[in-house]
Amino acid sequence: MPPIENDTGKNDLKSQIQLLIDSNQVMVFSKSYCPYCVKVKDLFKELKLEFNAMELDLIEDGTNYQDMLLEMTGQKSVPNVFINKTHVGGCDKTLQAHKDGSLQQLLCAETEAYDYDLIVIGGGSGGLACSKEAAALGKKAMVLDYVVPTPKGTTWGLGGTCVNVGCIPKKLMHQTAMLGTAIQDARKFGWEIDEKVKHNWDTMKDAVSNYIGSLNWGYRVALRDKNVNYVNAYAEFIEPHKVKATNKRGKETFYTAEKFIIATGERPRYLGIPGDKEYCITSDDLFSLPHCPGKTLVIGASYVALECGGFLAGLGLDVTVMVRSILLRGFDQEMANRAGEHMEEHGVKFLRKYVPIKVEELEAGSPGRLKVTAKSTESDEVIEGEYNTVLIAVGRDACTDKIGLDKTGVKVNPKTGKVPVSDEEQTNVPHIYAIGDILEGKWELTPVAIQAGRLLARRLYGGGKLKCDYINVPTTVFTPLEYGCCGLSEDRAIELYGQENLEVFHSLFWPLEFTVPNRDNNKCYAKIICNKLDNDRVIGFHYLGPNAGEVTQGFGTAMKCGATKEQLDNTIGIHPTCAEIFTTLEVTKSSGGDITTSGC
Amino acid sequence: MAHRLLVRRFWTLSSKDLRCLPVSSSSSFSTSLQSSRVPVLSRSLALASLRRAASFNVQDHDDFDVRVIKSELPVLVDFHAQWCGPCKILGPRLEKAVAKQSGKVTMAKVDIDDHTDLAIEYGVSAVPTVIAIRGGDVIDRFVGIKDEDELESFVSKLIGK
Ligand SMILES: Cc1cc2nc3c(=O)[nH]c(=O)nc-3n(C[C@H](O)[C@H](O)[C@H](O)COP(=O)(O)OP(=O)(O)OC[C@H]3O[C@@H](n4cnc5c(N)ncnc54)[C@H](O)[C@@H]3O)c2cc1C
Numbered sequence: 001m002p003p004i005e006n007d008t009g010k011n012d013l014k015s016q017i018q019l020l021i022d023s024n025q026v027m028v029f030s031k032s033y034c035p036y037c038v039k040v041k042d043l044f045k046e047l048k049l050e051f052n053a054m055e056l057d058l059i060e061d062g063t064n065y066q067d068m069l070l071e072m073t074g075q076k077s078v079p080n081v082f083i084n085k086t087h088v089g090g091c092d093k094t095l096q097a098h099k100d101g102s103l104q105q106l107l108c109a110e111t112e113a114y115d116y117d118l119i120v121i122g123g124g125s126g127g128l129a130c131s132k133e134a135a136a137l138g139k140k141a142m143v144l145d146y147v148v149p150t151p152k153g154t155t156w157g158l159g160g161t162c163v164n165v166g167c168i169p170k171k172l173m174h175q176t177a178m179l180g181t182a183i184q185d186a187r188k189f190g191w192e193i194d195e196k197v198k199h200n201w202d203t204m205k206d207a208v209s210n211y212i213g214s215l216n217w218g219y220r221v222a223l224r225d226k227n228v229n230y231v232n233a234y235a236e237f238i239e240p241h242k243v244k245a246t247n248k249r250g251k252e253t254f255y256t257a258e259k260f261i262i263a264t265g266e267r268p269r270y271l272g273i274p275g276d277k278e279y280c281i282t283s284d285d286l287f288s289l290p291h292c293p294g295k296t297l298v299i300g301a302s303y304v305a306l307e308c309g310g311f312l313a314g315l316g317l318d319v320t321v322m323v324r325s326i327l328l329r330g331f332d333q334e335m336a337n338r339a340g341e342h343m344e345e346h347g348v349k350f351l352r353k354y355v356p357i358k359v360e361e362l363e364a365g366s367p368g369r370l371k372v373t374a375k376s377t378e379s380d381e382v383i384e385g386e387y388n389t390v391l392i393a394v395g396r397d398a399c400t401d402k403i404g405l406d407k408t409g410v411k412v413n414p415k416t417g418k419v420p421v422s423d424e425e426q427t428n429v430p431h432i433y434a435i436g437d438i439l440e441g442k443w444e445l446t447p448v449a450i451q452a453g454r455l456l457a458r459r460l461y462g463g464g465k466l467k468c469d470y471i472n473v474p475t476t477v478f479t480p481l482e483y484g485c486c487g488l489s490e491d492r493a494i495e496l497y498g499q500e501n502l503e504v505f506h507s508l509f510w511p512l513e514f515t516v517p518n519r520d521n522n523k524c525y526a527k528i529i530c531n532k533l534d535n536d537r538v539i540g541f542h543y544l545g546p547n548a549g550e551v552t553q554g555f556g557t558a559m560k561c562g563a564t565k566e567q568l569d570n571t572i573g574i575h576p577t578c579a580e581i582f583t584t585l586e587v588t589k590s591s592g593g594d595i596t597t598s599g600c
Numbered sequence: 601m602a603h604r605l606l607v608r609r610f611w612t613l614s615s616k617d618l619r620c621l622p623v624s625s626s627s628s629f630s631t632s633l634q635s636s637r638v639p640v641l642s643r644s645l646a647l648a649s650l651r652r653a654a655s656f657n658v659q660d661h662d663d664f665d666v667r668v669i670k671s672e673l674p675v676l677v678d679f680h681a682q683w684c685g686p687c688k689i690l691g692p693r694l695e696k697a698v699a700k701q702s703g704k705v706t707m708a709k710v711d712i713d714d715h716t717d718l719a720i721e722y723g724v725s726a727v728p729t730v731i732a733i734r735g736g737d738v739i740d741r742f743v744g745i746k747d748e749d750e751l752e753s754f755v756s757k758l759i760g761k
Contacts (some may be wrong), residue, residue, distance in 0.1 A: 157713070213683030213713065220716060221725045 007033070013061075013068050019409040021082045023240030023429050024494075025258075026051035027109070029069055029080040032058055036091035037079040043098060049107070052430050081436040081545040083107060090256045116142045118460075119243060119257035121235045121403065124160020126436035127263035128219060130453030132226045137461040139546030143223065144245050146234035148267075151277040154285045157216030158230070159435070161265050162446040164212055169287035170307055174210045174478045177314020181480075185517040199315050201292035208592075209288055216448040237404035240429065244404075260461065262410075262419065262427075262434040263453065264395035264403060271299070275359030279370050280390040283308060293317065294388030299356055301327045303477045305393035306343065310480040313348045320349040320385070322356060324377060328477065332489035335525070335542050340569060342481040342523055345473075353377045359390055397436040408432055413440055423467055425456050433460075443473050472558030474541075476549040481523060486559055493529045503530045505565065505585035507595045511546055522596050526581045527589075528565070536565035543582075551579045618660055649694045654698045655707035668708050674734040674758045676707045679724045686745050687728045694730065697751040704759045 021027050026044055030037035032055040044051045056062035056078060060282040073087050079325075081088040085107040088094050097103035120131040134141040147164075149155040156164035176199070183197055223230045233245035233253065242256045268282035281289065283304050295318040297308040305321060306328065321343075329337035344350055354374040362369040367388035375382045398417040405412055410427045412419055418440035425433045433456060433472040436449035451468050458464030474486035493502055504529040514520050524537025529540030541555050558567075573580030587593040655678075658664050668675045678694055680687035691709070698707045712719035712727060722731055722738070732740035732754070740758060 210683035210685075213681060217681065217712060217727070220720065224720050225725070 010068070013064055014072070016409075017065065017068055017072065020054065020242070021051065021085055023409055023431065024052040024082075025049070025084055025431070026084040027298075028053040029056060029078055030054065031056050031062075034078055040079045040091050040094045041276050043095065046097065047098075047320065048424040050430055056119075064492065114241065114256045114258045116140050116229075116255060116257040118142070118259050118457075119144065119255060120234075120261045120263060121243065121262035121267055122160065122399075123158050123230065124220070124263060124265045124449065125162050126160075126265075126449030126453040127224070127261065128159070128453075128458040129450040130261055130263070130435065131228045132222065132455035133454045134461055135226045135228045137457065139461050140229075141227075142231065142257070144231050144233055144235040144243070144255075146232060146246075146248075148234070150282065150284045152285045154288060156288070157213070157334040158219045158232075159212075159216055163215050165284045165287055167446055168212060168215070169208050170283075170304075170311075171478060173204065173287065173311045174213070174307065174314075175546030176204050176210070177311040177480065180316070185519070188517040201289075201315070205288060205290075235403065236273045241431070242407045248527045258431065260432045261425075261456065262400070262403070262432065262438065262599050263436045263449065266398050266437045268304075268392065269395045269397050271356060271392060271394065273356055273358055275361070275370075278390060279361050281390045282392050283414065285363055286391060289389075292369045293391070295386075296320070296389045296391055297322060297372055297385065297387040297416070298391045298393060300392065300394035301325075301329070302393050302395055303328055303331075303338075303479075304396075305391075307478050308341065308391055308393060309348055310343055310478070313343070313346065315478055318349075320351060320387070322351045322354050322374060324353070324355050330489075331483075332485060332527075332542050333491055334542070335401070335483050335485065335489075335527070335544055338523070338525055338544050339477065339479045339481055339483045339538050342520070343479060345523075346365060346480060351383070354383065357382075362386065367380065396444075400438055410434075416440065418530060424459065425452055425468070442470055443475070445473065448473060448498075453584070466587055469560075472556065474552045474559075476552055480551075481520070481544055481594070482546065484541075484543045484548030486541040486552055486556045487538065488529060490527070490529055490540060490542075493531075493540050497531060497533070501532050501564070503532055504528070504589035505530065505534060505587065506582055506587055506589055507587060508597055509545065509578065509581045510597050511578050513546065523579065526585065528568070528585060530565045538563050538565065538568065541582075543578075545578045555582065556581075617742050644649075654701075654703070654705070655695055655709060656708045658715060659716070660715070661718060664708070666716075668733055669735075669736045671706065673703075674705045674732065676705060676755065676758065677722070677733060678707060678709045678732045679712050679722070679727055679729040679731070680709060680718050681712050681727045684686070684727045690730075690745050691730045693746075693748055693751055697748065697755045700752065701755055701759060705755060730754075734758065 019119070026049050027035070027042060030041065030049055030053045031594045040052070041053055056065050066076060069080050073080060075089060077090055079091055079094070080093045081090070083103065086106055088097055088103070088106070094103065113277050117139040118134045118141045119145045120127045120141065127143055131143045133143045133162065147155050162168060180199065183193060184510065187193060188450070199412045206505055220230065231245055233247040235243045235245050238244050241258070242254060244251045244296050245255060268284055270276045286293070286308060293312065295314050298305050298361070301321065301323040309319050309321045325335070326333065340350065351374070354376055356372055356374045358373045360371045367563050370390055370392060372384060372385050372386050372387060398419070400412050400417045400419060405561045408429055410419065410432050419427060421427055421433040421434050425435050427434055434523045435452040435456060439445045442448065448468070455464060455466050455468050458466070472487050474484065476484040478483055488496065490504060506525065506528060508522045509526060510521050511524060511525045524545035526540050527542040529538040531539050538559055541552065541559060543551050568582055568585070571583045573583040587595050631732070635654055653693060656667065658668070668677060676694060676698060680691060694707060701731070710718055712724060726743055729743045730741060731738055742754065746754065
């Protein structure tokens, strides 16, 4: 690595070093082989102090660092120790400072000066869980939560995505749709219901909103009762230990803390085509839409797209889903396609291999009329369609770009905006942690964010050792025919273990509840993927059928316990249920055997 | 003097924003400024009903201070929310119980979503929560629904009957 000649390079380096000094309570510039360095690091370990050591011999431009440190401190040798932004010096000076107590003083001065032990940015699933836990462990904790309104002006209360515009309203509206199916089935079971059954969007929307209102209040009260200081303001770092909080009236307040947890979650992505923000809505708007959406185009094939399209169709609306390539990316593709086929059979139209290019308003109203122009991904074909509502559900972006992370040095994946963390949810800046949807390569699920947040607080403040386990996380997609899974998709399992080392057991089944109404025969499907090299351990669990969440939850525990095919076979089923199918799986995929069902 | 000031304040507020007038005939607790559910009553009618009304919607912390804490009369504070079903049943019953005491007690209605800080300050965990305040002090409270007889004795106790 050549020495840096130009000023910009030098200034960059200088600010990089300054950032390290500013953001670490104890910063040691060190060399891995240097015995004096080892000595000071041992001292800090003995004092149980968190420190950041940069080994200059192990990084590419270490000599440049050393030159710059000389310029900044007049000291060329290592270790070069900083405590609370103050230059302490080398090994002797540090040991001396420890002896005469000045080291302790340096350490205390700053910790006491922070307003809070912990500030959590984002009051969603993860943020609330960890701030409450930290406060319960006696720490002075603050949560900053603020909802930036959607382009349509929709906004909501405390609790984050899941409560307000995610899991909760989604599942309740899914339930609304399921009840519609139940009413149809009911006739076959002898219930005499008027031929014309109508659904009232406003009644559903108000009931859902009211329930959410009560949850928002519950969260607020819980924060008060647990002694977490809550501020309804948008937070942004302005220094490694300091945030600026702007409330809805634009008033700015500043808070400092020893540690930070970022839990800002994600927001729906827009398409970046003409008319998207003006005329389209996202899931952030749908659940509180003041009018029935009418004929709807759903753009995207994410689980949010399929769930929303599914329940809207279940309410009796005309629904089209526009898909660029595949359904449910990242999920088992066989299952995804089966769930999609079921939707298609129940009236949802799919426009496959199209991408929208513009959205125009034909007529304003509630709902109005929109024209969508789309083009094929395979040819020059351009199509047009008219809808009352266009719902964009093409993915979500992490809220990490407008929170001043550059002021802290926290690294973010520049492509995805996601934050890489250690297995203890620590970012590259030691006093800043991150949890929930913004994490790179982790699950975007409420219980995962909650678990990670709670365990993190226990590790930080309660002597906890347990880390969040991101393996074998069970989950469910609430499509009209629900899809529950845990562990690996078949596609991923083949990639990891090779087809020859896997045995896949599968079966179609017909829920007893479906027999009398005589619907959806041989649509429900169960599949497990077993690792032949490891005792036929179940490494993938997949279920397409009613109550998928309820069915999958317990098998998630079984997989955590390392369940094998033999153990499933030895389990006695509960009859008559859907879940019992997993105790009697016999046909392997490789055998090509018949998996259609016939009676009990 | 204090009393006159108070009355003036009451009038200015009310005539400034008709939409915030209490609607004696409706059980709706909507205090939201955007709410269009309150029919635009003829002004004189609205003002007339106001003169009779023993209850009012709290506007903000200062308003609470003047009309509740510094009130010469005992005040029942009804902490309620628009999303709360039981609140919609209790509200009219409370109004009735207060009206029966012909001017010996007033009733302040606080929407906990609009005035979260007040609700948090007064330890409200669930709605409806009703707090009885006399001379600025909380002297009684209950959470949940009560029937008309129970409410009557609650109010009587407050005015020292
Ligand atoms: C339609 C939909 C359906 C879903 N269904 C399910 C489901 O069925 N099951 C499931 O497990 N998960 C579901 N999820 C996912 C789940 O909602 C998320 O995984 C979960 O909410 C993530 O929690 P979090 O704490 O990371 O962030 P969030 O819950 O998103 O909370 C982040 C909070 O931080 C706030 N914030 C952001 N930036 C700032 C800032 N700078 N200052 C202050 N506050 C800020 C946000 O406004 C938000 O309130 C669903 C999501 C969607 C969109």
